[in-house]
Amino acid sequence: MSGKEKTIWYEKHPVSQERKQELVGKGFKIIDAVFKPEGYEQEGEGGLDKNGDGNITVNELRADLEKRGIAFKKSASKAELQELLLAAIVDEKAKEEEKAKEEKKPEGELPVVNADEVTTTVATDGAPQDTTAQPASTN
Numbered sequence: 001m002s003g004k005e006k007t008i009w010y011e012k013h014p015v016s017q018e019r020k021q022e023l024v025g026k027g028f029k030i031i032d033a034v035f036k037p038e039g040y041e042q043e044g045e046g047g048l049d050k051n052g053d054g055n056i057t058v059n060e061l062r063a064d065l066e067k068r069g070i071a072f073k074k075s076a077s078k079a080e081l082q083e084l085l086l087a088a089i090v091d092e093k094a095k096e097e098e099k100a101k102e103e104k105k106p107e108g109e110l111p112v113v114n115a116d117e118v119t120t121t122v123a124t125d126g127a128p129q130d131t132t133a134q135p136a137s138t139n
Helices: 017-025 058-067 078-104
Strands: 007-011 028-032
Touching: 007 017, 017 028, 017 078, 058 078
Parallel strands: 007 028
Antiparallel strands: none
Protein backbone atom coordinates (compact mmCIF):
# COMPACT_ATOMS: atom_id res chain seq x y z
CA MET A 1 0.00 0.00 0.00
CA SER A 2 1.17 3.56 -0.58
CA GLY A 3 2.46 5.76 2.23
CA LYS A 4 -0.89 7.49 2.57
CA GLU A 5 -4.00 5.52 3.44
CA LYS A 6 -7.22 6.35 1.62
CA THR A 7 -10.33 7.49 3.43
CA ILE A 8 -13.20 5.03 3.18
CA TRP A 9 -16.39 6.17 1.47
CA TYR A 10 -19.45 3.94 1.84
CA GLU A 11 -21.54 3.98 -1.35
CA LYS A 12 -24.54 1.88 -2.35
CA HIS A 13 -23.50 -0.68 -4.98
CA PRO A 14 -23.42 -1.03 -7.86
CA VAL A 15 -21.42 2.19 -8.31
CA SER A 16 -21.39 3.72 -11.76
CA GLN A 17 -18.01 3.94 -13.47
CA GLU A 18 -18.30 7.74 -13.48
CA ARG A 19 -19.03 7.91 -9.74
CA LYS A 20 -16.24 5.42 -9.00
CA GLN A 21 -13.73 7.54 -10.94
CA GLU A 22 -14.93 10.65 -9.12
CA LEU A 23 -14.54 9.14 -5.65
CA VAL A 24 -11.24 7.40 -6.36
CA GLY A 25 -9.96 10.62 -7.96
CA LYS A 26 -10.74 12.45 -4.72
CA GLY A 27 -8.71 9.90 -2.76
CA PHE A 28 -11.51 7.69 -1.41
CA LYS A 29 -11.60 3.90 -1.15
CA ILE A 30 -15.16 2.77 -1.98
CA ILE A 31 -16.91 0.13 0.11
CA ASP A 32 -20.51 -1.06 -0.33
CA ALA A 33 -22.91 0.79 1.99
CA VAL A 34 -24.21 -2.57 3.31
CA PHE A 35 -20.93 -2.82 5.27
CA LYS A 36 -21.28 0.66 6.78
CA PRO A 37 -21.09 0.29 10.60
CA GLU A 38 -24.26 1.16 12.49
CA GLY A 39 -24.25 4.80 13.55
CA TYR A 40 -21.21 5.59 11.41
CA GLU A 41 -21.23 9.03 9.77
CA GLN A 42 -19.10 9.48 6.70
CA GLU A 43 -16.38 12.06 7.16
CA GLY A 44 -17.80 15.50 6.50
CA GLU A 45 -21.19 14.08 5.65
CA GLY A 46 -22.85 15.45 8.74
CA GLY A 47 -25.25 12.54 9.04
CA LEU A 48 -27.00 13.15 5.72
CA ASP A 49 -27.71 9.48 5.11
CA LYS A 50 -30.48 9.29 7.69
CA ASN A 51 -31.44 5.64 7.18
CA GLY A 52 -27.94 4.30 6.39
CA ASP A 53 -28.83 2.89 2.99
CA GLY A 54 -26.18 4.92 1.18
CA ASN A 55 -28.76 7.15 -0.51
CA ILE A 56 -28.95 10.88 0.11
CA THR A 57 -31.91 12.84 -1.18
CA VAL A 58 -31.62 16.01 -3.25
CA ASN A 59 -33.24 17.96 -0.42
CA GLU A 60 -30.68 16.64 2.07
CA LEU A 61 -27.87 17.62 -0.29
CA ARG A 62 -29.31 21.11 -0.76
CA ALA A 63 -29.74 21.57 2.99
CA ASP A 64 -26.14 20.56 3.70
CA LEU A 65 -24.77 22.79 0.94
CA GLU A 66 -26.78 25.73 2.29
CA LYS A 67 -25.51 25.01 5.81
CA ARG A 68 -21.95 25.16 4.48
CA GLY A 69 -22.68 28.41 2.64
CA ILE A 70 -22.10 26.90 -0.79
CA ALA A 71 -24.10 28.43 -3.64
CA PHE A 72 -25.74 26.15 -6.21
CA LYS A 73 -28.29 26.43 -9.00
CA LYS A 74 -31.85 25.52 -8.05
CA SER A 75 -31.93 23.41 -11.21
CA ALA A 76 -28.74 21.49 -10.28
CA SER A 77 -28.99 17.72 -10.67
CA LYS A 78 -28.36 15.32 -7.81
CA ALA A 79 -24.99 14.40 -9.35
CA GLU A 80 -23.99 18.08 -9.51
CA LEU A 81 -25.03 18.62 -5.89
CA GLN A 82 -23.08 15.53 -4.82
CA GLU A 83 -20.02 16.80 -6.66
CA LEU A 84 -20.28 20.18 -4.92
CA LEU A 85 -20.64 18.53 -1.52
CA LEU A 86 -17.78 16.13 -2.10
CA ALA A 87 -15.53 18.99 -3.24
CA ALA A 88 -16.46 20.92 -0.09
CA ILE A 89 -15.66 17.92 2.11
CA VAL A 90 -12.28 17.40 0.42
CA ASP A 91 -11.51 21.13 0.76
CA GLU A 92 -12.45 21.10 4.46
CA LYS A 93 -10.24 18.06 5.03
CA ALA A 94 -7.30 19.75 3.30
CA LYS A 95 -7.76 22.85 5.46
CA GLU A 96 -7.90 20.72 8.61
CA GLU A 97 -4.68 18.91 7.61
CA GLU A 98 -2.95 22.24 6.89
CA LYS A 99 -4.09 23.60 10.26
CA ALA A 100 -2.80 20.46 11.98
CA LYS A 101 0.59 20.90 10.30
CA GLU A 102 0.72 24.52 11.47
CA GLU A 103 -0.08 23.47 15.04
CA LYS A 104 2.73 20.89 15.00
CA LYS A 105 5.42 23.51 14.26
CA PRO A 106 7.66 24.01 17.30
CA GLU A 107 7.33 27.36 19.07
CA GLY A 108 10.05 29.86 18.37
CA GLU A 109 11.04 28.21 15.13
CA LEU A 110 13.54 30.43 13.40
CA PRO A 111 12.90 31.53 9.84
CA VAL A 112 15.03 30.05 7.08
CA VAL A 113 17.70 32.49 5.97
CA ASN A 114 19.06 32.47 2.45
CA ALA A 115 22.89 32.38 2.52
CA ASP A 116 22.99 35.10 -0.15
CA GLU A 117 21.26 37.47 2.28
CA VAL A 118 23.90 37.12 5.03
CA THR A 119 26.52 39.86 5.09
CA THR A 120 29.75 40.19 7.00
CA THR A 121 31.41 43.47 7.90
CA VAL A 122 35.11 43.46 7.11
CA ALA A 123 37.67 45.91 8.52
CA THR A 124 39.93 47.80 6.16
CA ASP A 125 42.77 45.45 7.04
CA GLY A 126 40.72 42.50 5.75
CA ALA A 127 40.04 40.89 9.14
CA PRO A 128 36.40 40.24 10.09
CA GLN A 129 35.10 42.63 12.74
CA ASP A 130 33.46 41.47 15.95
CA THR A 131 29.90 42.76 15.65
CA THR A 132 28.61 41.33 18.94
CA ALA A 133 27.31 43.83 21.46
CA GLN A 134 29.80 44.73 24.18
CA PRO A 135 28.78 45.89 27.68
CA ALA A 136 29.38 49.56 28.40
CA SER A 137 32.67 50.35 30.13
CA THR A 138 32.38 51.55 33.76
CA ASN A 139 35.89 53.14 33.96
